[in-house]
Amino acid sequence: xxxxxxxxxxxxxxxxxxxxxxxxxxxxxxxxxxxxxxxxxxxxxxxxxxxxxxxxxxxxxxxxxxxxxxxxxxxxxxxxxxxxxxxxxxxxxxxxxxxxxxxxxxxxxxxxxxxxxxxxxxxxxxxxxxxxxxxxxxxxxxxxxxxxxxxxxxxxxxxxxxxxxxxxxxxxxxxxxxxxxxxxxxxxxxxxxxxxxxxxxxxxxxxxxxxxxxxxxxxxxxxxxxxxxxxxxxxxxxxxxxxxxxxxxxxxxxxxxxxxxxxxxxxxxxxxxxxxxxxxxxxxxxxxxxxxxxxxxxxx
Numbered sequence: 428x429x430x431x432x433x434x435x436x437x438x439x440x441x442x443x444x445x446x447x448x449x450x451x452x453x454x455x456x457x458x459x460x461x462x463x464x465x466x467x468x469x470x471x472x473x474x475x476x477x478x479x480x481x482x483x484x485x486x487x488x489x490x491x492x493x494x495x496x497x498x499x500x501x502x503x504x505x506x507x508x509x510x511x512x513x514x515x516x517x518x519x520x521x522x523x524x525x526x527x528x529x530x531x532x533x534x535x536x537x538x539x540x541x542x543x544x545x546x547x548x549x550x551x552x553x554x555x556x557x558x559x560x561x562x563x564x565x566x567x568x569x570x571x572x573x574x575x576x577x578x579x580x581x582x583x584x585x586x587x588x589x590x591x592x593x594x595x596x597x598x599x600x601x602x603x604x605x606x607x608x609x610x611x612x613x614x615x616x617x618x619x620x621x622x623x624x625x626x627x628x629x630x631x632x633x634x635x636x637x638x639x640x641x642x643x644x645x646x647x648x649x650x651x652x653x654x655x656x657x658x659x660x661x662x663x664x665x666x667x668x669x670x671x672x673x674x675x676x677x678x679x680x681x682x683x684x685x686x687x688x689x690x691x692x693x694x695x696x697x698x699x700x701x702x703x704x705x706x707x708x709x710x711x712x713x714x715x716x717x718x719x720x721x722x723x724x725x726x727x
Contacts, residue, residue: 438477448671458712458720478544555582584616592709633689641697642672646708
């Protein structure tokens with residue numbers, strides 16, 4: 428807990444740096460509620476205190492242990508270390524409760540609650556930046572490197588789970604998770620990422636190049652499962668993650684070829700992928716031009 432750190436309350440659930448390829452002069456176009464309008468990235472996919480950490484109670488900790496305490500011992504230790512680090516400032520502060528400067532300590536704890544997970548997301552984004560730049564250049568060498576692959580998969584799984592759309596759908600089914608969801612994001616991302624890492628030799632990763640007349644769009648749910656069809660659950664996974672209007676990462680399902688070829692994508696196929704992105708969006712879809720979004724204004 429840093430007493431000199433500014434409190435951060437505007438929490439983006441889509442990385443602004445990631446959106447840059449869709450911008451012109453730092454702006455892009457947004458489709459929301461059937462309306463297309465220009466916007467800067469700072470005001471998109473953002474919510475006040477979205478990742479704010481709840482002060483975890485014994486009941487919250489018991490729930491987390493119940494959900495994730497029976498996995499691989501190394502994973503359980505990793506999760507326990509994360510939770511311990513998050514709650515340490517609150518536990519340390521308890522011995523000062525009732526002291527003359529308690530109100531100041533409370534303010535610092537509230538600042539910690541607002542900042543700690545937002546900063547954690549920022550660190551995950553920063554660690555992935557070199558791999559993103561390589562992917563934009565068509566280089567997937569990071570997928571073959573053990574350490575870089577771990578960083579990539581952790582980022583990808585975190586980005587998939589961290590959005591407002593995923594949060595609201597999960598809490599609609601399991602409202603009891605609301606207080607701990609912002610912690611569950613990272614525990615679940617670690618678990619899913621570990622599974623993908625173990626399967627990486629059996630999951631092909633390609634950069635789908637789009638030279639068609641239909642540019643890729645992206646949404647406030649940027650990573651989607653091409654094998655998922657809401658509301659029917661599935662245990663199959665093929666992740667599609669557009670990284671620019673002309674390129675997207677596509678991870679195939681286990682022992683399968685990618686659902687779309689890395690080269691030769693047609694306008695019809697690009698349009699099909701865009702429809703899937705729009706349908707998976709929570710509120711907002713983004714593109715470099717208004718005309719690119721207008722064709723999807725009525726998609727549900």
